[in-house]
Structure formats: structure tokens, C-alpha cells
Amino acid sequence: MAAFNAGTAFSLKDKVVIVTGGGTGLGKVYSQRLGEMGAKVVLADIAAKEGEAVAEGIVAAGGHALAVTTDVTEPQSVETLVERTIAKWGRVDGLVNNASLMSVLPRGDWFKIPLDEWDRVMAVNLRGIFLCCRAVYxxxxxxxxxxxxxxxxxRVWNGQPNRLHYTTSKAGVIGLTRALSREVGDDNIGVNAVTPGLTLSETQLASSSSNYLGGQEQGRAFKRPQVPDDLVGTVLFLLSDASGFITGQTINVDGGQNMH
Ligand SMILES: NC(=O)c1ccc[n+]([C@@H]2O[C@H](COP(=O)([O-])OP(=O)(O)OC[C@H]3O[C@@H](n4cnc5c(N)ncnc54)[C@H](O)[C@@H]3O)[C@@H](O)[C@H]2O)c1
Known part of the structure; x- marks a missing residue:
């Protein structure tokens, strides 16, 4: 084990990091901040134009980025993502499994959820993570x-209703995180999860009423809107060497709404 170096432990300079769903919303902000930190960022989004635009922005600002249009539910697509990452930069240090079906899902009664929508949510939010982890391993x-x-x-902490498939899939993410951390601990791979509170990503803003957004704030210790940059520090820390002995954990970032 290398001695702790406070000067470099938090650095992500030259680390190769894949961000799924990096083309819009929170993933876009994680990617941009990673670019500012000097990381080599791979944008893996099914939304091709959006992923490419974020990559171009990072490069224009003097950073390093590669956009690879990816469907995280498709094994071949995910394999290609990792092959292209290795071909360009020869390694992969970090993976942020951020892609998800969320903002596109209607909020409604649990018994009216169409079966194909239930299955698609599980495919993107859970199988996608499994496939990405398997490909980088x-x-x-x-x-x-x-x-x-x-x-x-x-949502997992308070069992928030009206998107039963989504909340169920996000609980699965915590189980996957815990079990996988034990599977890969001997390989020195850390696996952690983050539970964001309701965050004003561009897509969340477009899909939620102001009443709904305001109601969430009142339950927090910090009674203000949660913005994407509120999550960045935790995600970047968990990618860095500074968090090297943390694994299997879930860090809640919601301004003190749920105490976990
Ligand atoms: N914004 C919030 O309030 C909030 C709260 C809690 C958790 N989250 C989680 O944070 C993450 C980002 O949220 P967001 O608000 O940016 O959501 P979002 O809907 O804006 O972003 C999801 C991204 O995933 C991409 N994506 C969807 N299906 C994909 C697929 N099959 N393959 C590859 N990419 C795919 C989309 O194109 C999009 O860029 C998600 O995991 C979400 O569940 C968000």
C-alpha cells in the first residue's frame, strides 16, 4: 500500500473515467467537472448528439474527452465502449454508472405501470450497471x-411512491453495490453508491412541477433546491485515491432530508 499523499490523493488528473448517461442532466455535470480536474472522460450515452456535444465542450475547454454512443442494456454496445476506451487511453480507472430511465418516466399509480415499461427500467437501471461493471472488470x-x-x-430511503419500478430498481443498485464490492475486493476495486435527493438537473426541471420540486425542499435540513454541483464533490471523491478504503457503501447527498 502506497503512503498517503495529501497533495495527490484527491487528484483525478489523467485518470480515465467512463460516465454513462454523460450527455445530459447530472452525468453531463459530472463529466464537465471531471474534464476540469484533468481526467480523461468517456461519455457513454445512448443520446449520440448530446454525448458528442459534451465531449466537444470539454475538449474546447482544454480537457480530454471521448464520446462513444452506447446503449448500456446491450452487451455488444458496452463491450465496444470499453474497447474504444482502451484503444484510446489504454486503461480505465473509474466508472460512473449514472445512465438511467428516470426523467422520461411518468409518475403514477403502481398498478398501471405497463409490463414493458417495468422491464425496460430494470434493463437500463440494473442490467446496464451489471454489463458496464463486467466490461471494465x-x-x-x-x-x-x-x-x-x-x-x-x-427515494430508496423514504419509499417514495409513484414510480414503483424506478424506486425498486434504485434499491437494487444498493444491493448490487454491496455484493459486488465483496466480489472484487481482492482485486482492489472499490464499489460504492450515491443516493441523490431530488436534484434540479435540466431534465428533472423539465419533467417536474414547481409544486413537486418545492415540496421536497421543505423536508430538508438545508431548505434550498439541490443542484447538480451539490453531488459532484461526493462522486469525484469516490473516484479518487482519497476514498481508497471505502467500499460497499452508500453515501446519501440530499441536504439532510433522509438521515442515513
Ligand atoms: N435528478 C434527480 O433528481 C435525481 C435524483 C436521484 C437520482 N437521480 C439519478 O441520477 C442519475 C442522473 O439523473 P438525471 O436527472 O441526470 O437523469 P436524466 O434522465 O437527465 O439522465 C439520464 C441519462 O441516461 C441516458 N440514458 C438513458 N438510457 C440509456 C441507455 N440505455 N444507455 C445509455 N444511456 C442512457 C439518457 O440519454 C440521459 O443522458 C440517474 O441515475 C438518476 O436516476 C437523479
């Missing part, structure tokens, strides 16, 4: 370690 193992951050949701 041999490379992280070969390198002697890596960091995986899975994005869950604060």
Missing part, C-alpha cells in the same frame, strides 16, 4: 485496481 483487475460509483436515489 478485466481491465481494472489487470491494472491492480479501480473505482466504481453507482448512482442510486434517495
Amino acid at each position: 478485466p481491465h481494472m483487475k489487470r491494472q491492480g485496481g479501480g473505482r466504481i460509483v453507482n448512482i442510486s436515489s434517495g
Whole structure:
């Protein structure tokens, strides 16, 4: 084990980090901040134009980025994502499993959820994470370690209703995180989860009423809107060497709405 170096432990400079769903919303902000930190960012989004636009912005600002249009539910697509990452930068240090079906889902009665919508949510929010972890694993193992951050949701703590499939899938993310951390601990791969509270990503703003957004704030210790940058510090910390002995954990970031 290397001695702790406070000067470099929090640095992400030259780390190769894949962000799924990096083309819009919170993933876009994680990617932009990673770019500002000097990381080599891979934008893996099914939304091709959005992913490319974020990558171009990072490069225009002097950073390093690669957009690979990816459907995280498709094994071949995910394999191609990792192959292209390795071809360009030779390694993969971090993976942020952020892609999800959320803002596109209607809020409504649980017994009216169409079966195909239930299955699609599980495919993107859970199978997608499994496939991405499986694809980066041999490379992280070969390198002697890596960091995986899975994005869950604060809905899991209070059992928030009206998107039963979504909340169920995000609880699954925590189980996957815990079990996988034990599977890959001997390979020095850290696996953690983050549960964001309701956050004003561009897509959340477009899909939620002001009443709904305001109601969430009142339940917090910090009674203000949660913005994407409120999550950045935790995600970047979990990707860095500074969090090297943290694994299997779930960190709640919601301004003190749920005490976990
Ligand atoms: N915004 C919030 O209030 C909030 C709260 C809790 C958790 N989260 C979680 O944070 C993450 C980001 O949230 P957001 O608000 O930015 O959501 P979002 O809906 O804006 O972003 C999801 C991204 O995933 C991409 N995506 C969807 N299906 C994909 C697929 N099959 N393959 C690859 N990419 C795919 C979309 O194109 C989009 O860029 C999600 O995991 C979400 O569940 C968000």
C-alpha cells in the first residue's frame, strides 16, 4: 500500500473515467467537472448528439474527452465502449454508472405501470450497471485496481411512491453495490453508491412541477433546491485515491432530508 499523499490523493488528473448517461442532466455535470480536474472522460450515452456535444465542450475547454454512443442494456454496445476506451487511453480507472430511465418516466399509480415499461427500467437501471461493471472488470483487475460509483436515489430511503419500478430498481443498485464490492475486493476495486435527493438537473426541471420540486425542499435540513454541483464533490471523491478504503457503501447527498 502506497503512503498517503495529501497533495495527490484527491487528484483525478489523467485518470480515465467512463460516465454513462454523460450527455445530459447530472452525468453531463459530472463529466464537465471531471474534464476540469484533468481526467480523461468517456461519455457513454445512448443520446449520440448530446454525448458528442459534451465531449466537444470539454475538449474546447482544454480537457480530454471521448464520446462513444452506447446503449448500456446491450452487451455488444458496452463491450465496444470499453474497447474504444482502451484503444484510446489504454486503461480505465473509474466508472460512473449514472445512465438511467428516470426523467422520461411518468409518475403514477403502481398498478398501471405497463409490463414493458417495468422491464425496460430494470434493463437500463440494473442490467446496464451489471454489463458496464463486467466490461471494465478485466481491465481494472489487470491494472491492480479501480473505482466504481453507482448512482442510486434517495427515494430508496423514504419509499417514495409513484414510480414503483424506478424506486425498486434504485434499491437494487444498493444491493448490487454491496455484493459486488465483496466480489472484487481482492482485486482492489472499490464499489460504492450515491443516493441523490431530488436534484434540479435540466431534465428533472423539465419533467417536474414547481409544486413537486418545492415540496421536497421543505423536508430538508438545508431548505434550498439541490443542484447538480451539490453531488459532484461526493462522486469525484469516490473516484479518487482519497476514498481508497471505502467500499460497499452508500453515501446519501440530499441536504439532510433522509438521515442515513
Ligand atoms: N435528478 C434527480 O433528481 C435525481 C435524483 C436521484 C437520482 N437521480 C439519478 O441520477 C442519475 C442522473 O439523473 P438525471 O436527472 O441526470 O437523469 P436524466 O434522465 O437527465 O439522465 C439520464 C441519462 O441516461 C441516458 N440514458 C438513458 N438510457 C440509456 C441507455 N440505455 N444507455 C445509455 N444511456 C442512457 C439518457 O440519454 C440521459 O443522458 C440517474 O441515475 C438518476 O436516476 C437523479
